[in-house]
Amino acid sequence: MAHGKPIATTRSATGIPTGKLAVWWVIASEIVIFGGLLVSYLLLRVRYWDEWGEAAAHTNVWCGLINTIVLLTSSLFIVLAHHAAEHNDTKKAFRYIWYTIAGGAIFLCVKGWEWNNEISHGYTITANTFWSFYYVACGLHGLHVIGGMVIMGIISFQARAGKELHRVELIGIYWHFVDVVWIFLFPLMYLANQ
Amino acid sequence: MSDDHHVKRYIKIWLWLLGLFVLSLLAAIPGMLILTLVSAFAIALVKAGMVTAWFMHLNTEKRYIWYLFFSCLALMGLFYMAIFPDLGRMEGTNWVNTAPHGVAKAVGGHGDDADGDDVHGEDVHDGAGHATSEHTDESGADHDESDEDAAAHSDDAKAPSN
Numbered sequence: 001m002a003h004g005k006p007i008a009t010t011r012s013a014t015g016i017p018t019g020k021l022a023v024w025w026v027i028a029s030e031i032v033i034f035g036g037l038l039v040s041y042l043l044l045r046v047r048y049w050d051e052w053g054e055a056a057a058h059t060n061v062w063c064g065l066i067n068t069i070v071l072l073t074s075s076l077f078i079v080l081a082h083h084a085a086e087h088n089d090t091k092k093a094f095r096y097i098w099y100t101i102a103g104g105a106i107f108l109c110v111k112g113w114e115w116n117n118e119i120s121h122g123y124t125i126t127a128n129t130f131w132s133f134y135y136v137a138c139g140l141h142g143l144h145v146i147g148g149m150v151i152m153g154i155i156s157f158q159a160r161a162g163k164e165l166h167r168v169e170l171i172g173i174y175w176h177f178v179d180v181v182w183i184f185l186f187p188l189m190y191l192a193n194q
Numbered sequence: 195m196s197d198d199h200h201v202k203r204y205i206k207i208w209l210w211l212l213g214l215f216v217l218s219l220l221a222a223i224p225g226m227l228i229l230t231l232v233s234a235f236a237i238a239l240v241k242a243g244m245v246t247a248w249f250m251h252l253n254t255e256k257r258y259i260w261y262l263f264f265s266c267l268a269l270m271g272l273f274y275m276a277i278f279p280d281l282g283r284m285e286g287t288n289w290v291n292t293a294p295h296g297v298a299k300a301v302g303g304h305g306d307d308a309d310g311d312d313v314h315g316e317d318v319h320d321g322a323g324h325a326t327s328e329h330t331d332e333s334g335a336d337h338d339e340s341d342e343d344a345a346a347h348s349d350d351a352k353a354p355s356n
Contacts, residue, residue, distance in 0.1 A: 014258045024259050028266040035270035043278065053227065068215055076208040079249045083200055176250045180242045187234030191222045 023170045027177045030144075034181050037140070041133050041188055048129070055130035056193035058123055063114040064190035067107050068182065074103025075179040078152075078172040081159075085168035090160050093168055097156040100175065104149040111142055134189055141185060144178050207248050214241050 014021060045052050081096030115135075125135040148171065155171050158164045214237050221233035247253040252260070 014256065016256055016258060021258075024262055028262045031263070031266040032270050032273070035267070036273055039270065039274045040277070049227075065219070069212065072208060072211050072215065075211075075245060075249055076204060079204050080201065083197070083204070087197060173250050176245050179249075180245050183238045183241045183245070184235075187218060187231070187238055191218065191234050192227060192231050 017166065019166065019170050020173070023173050027173070030177060030181075034137075034140070034184075037133075037137050038184055038188065041137065044129060044133070045188070045192065051128070052130045053193060055123075055128060056189065058118070058121070059134070059190050059193065060114050060117065061190045061193075063110050064186050067110050068186050070103050070106050070110070071179045071182050074100045074107075075176050077103065078168075078175045082169045082172045085159055085165040088162070088165070090162050090165070093165070094156050094160040097152050097159065097168065097171075101149050101152050101156070104145050104152075107145055108142060111138065137185055138189065141178070141181055144181070148175050148178055204248070207244055211241055211244060 016024075077096045077099040081093045081100065084090075084092035084096060115138075118131075123131050125132055152171050152175070155164070155167045159168050218234045218237040221237075222230045246263075252263070
């Protein structure tokens, strides 16, 4: 009797591949984490209308703008990687995954430069509640970017070897979620600055 | 549907996302915060919907994923409603934490107020801006519930563990 790999990929009660269901569970829990953070931000933003507006005016809109374009583009690359993996084009999948990782790296570099600039001007995490929110929200998001890049790096080599190609889709779902979080963070942190 | 068609559709969605992003930037130019927030959030919702539907393929996923997704969104709404009554209040002293003061007294004097420099007798405003007196002991004894609780905790802490 042949012993296959003891991983349930398609036989979950829901009919959804187990890995994909797990990723969606992760995202569901993340919704509550980031959602709670964003909702608290909105409440305080409305409460401290003028003070927070003044603080938000010191964020660098250009950095936010570049990072938004970079993340949206990286989302395109990872969905193209998924598309390539579905068609067993492992080389293309590998290449697109690394384009996505490069997007994450650019995002982090821009964010690092931006933070360095802000901290050097005295806008630290303890400056006031707005900056506390800013660093916690963007920092938590940045950690998710780093985590996604590491996982993508591992999956890329598996994909190149033609193994576990379904994982390209799984990391893609996660990466899109990271993009979605930024879609909401950008207007709150950078645009609402009057 | 051909491969090329899929790729073209992804690129088209990406272009739409970029276009909507530019639109949210343009809406911020007049400098009206309400317009900026509402338009940026509405556009963000549309963008998030496009990413989840087309890039995350939620439009073709089974309903379980939708249930999971929306039940967590509903849970977030519940959290929001739970904290909004407190956080939404604009007046009163609901942001002032007087608990540490009471605890410090309790540890030092078992809830008795020898020096009389505590919050008793001071008017404390509730969240709606109404002035209330914090201690209502008829005998005039200088202690309140928070002191007693803190003293009880303090005594518990001192009790030897068996």
